[in-house]
Amino acid sequence: MFRIFGVLAGFYLFGFLGALLGYFLGSVVDRFRAFGSVGMNPFSAPRRQSIFLETVFISMGKLAKVDGHITEHEITHVEQFMLKLGMSSEHRLKAIALFKRGASQKFDLNPKLNEFIAICGYSSSLKQMLLVYLIIMGISDGQLNTAEVNLLRDIGQRLGYGEAAFEQLLDMVLNQTHFADGQTTMSANAVEDAYKALGVTQDSSDKEIKKAYRKLMSQYHPDKLMGQGVPEEMISVATEQAKEVQIAYDLIKKHREQNQATP
DSSP: OHHHHHHHHHHHHHOHHHHHHHHHHHHHHHHHHHHHTSSOOTTSHHHHHHHHHHHHHHHHHHHHHTTSSOOHHHHHHHHHHHHHHTOOHHHHHHHHHHHHHHHSTTOOOHHHHHHHHHHHTTOHHHHHHHHHHHHHHHGGGSOOOHHHHHHHHHHHHHTTOOHHHHHHHHHHHHHHGGGTTOOOOOOHHHHHHHHHHHTOOTTSOHHHHHHHHHHHHHHTOHHHHHHHTOOGGGHHHHHHHHHHHHHHHHHHHHHHHHHHHOO
């Protein structure tokens, strides 16, 4: 409505250029009214957090059931996940209902992903953390089967991840979890896992490795994630991933320092 008024007023006062300016200003006012005066701003932090949580638990249910059955390990993982989040009894019941909804045989995940993309899709951090949570869920029983990988790949594609980008993220998260116990053993396998956890290779320069490390630590930074819409109670998972990245990076540095010191 205001953009029409702006065009007419601008044209009357200043001609063609005034009409253009009036259209722009009117559009700004219309958007402000749509977001500010009618209901909740769909891009507000509470709304983003709500959609993020719903998508996580519904997708977890879909992932757990995609191979035809839900294992005890997967159920335990979800229960531990909710405990880690410090959810109230009411919120746990809601999360369980969302999980069961996603796990129902004929449930279509696409509408929920569409909603997630519409509200949270502007943030690469939110999209990545959704995939990270789901990958960790998928390996809760010790492995990722073909059906789980295919679903994760489909979700990744919906979120804008190309094949190479998805495979790199998957490889990084899988190898980051190898350092969940805080292990710092300087074995050949551990060093190889450390490079993969950072998404680099042994041929990468020190500068490239440091850049990859800093990028990951930034992506897992609590303040950044909460600012973009990750609920505060879900930050603990990102913090754990950051610790694993730190251990992997320290292991690489130590390994390189030893090699440089060897005559």
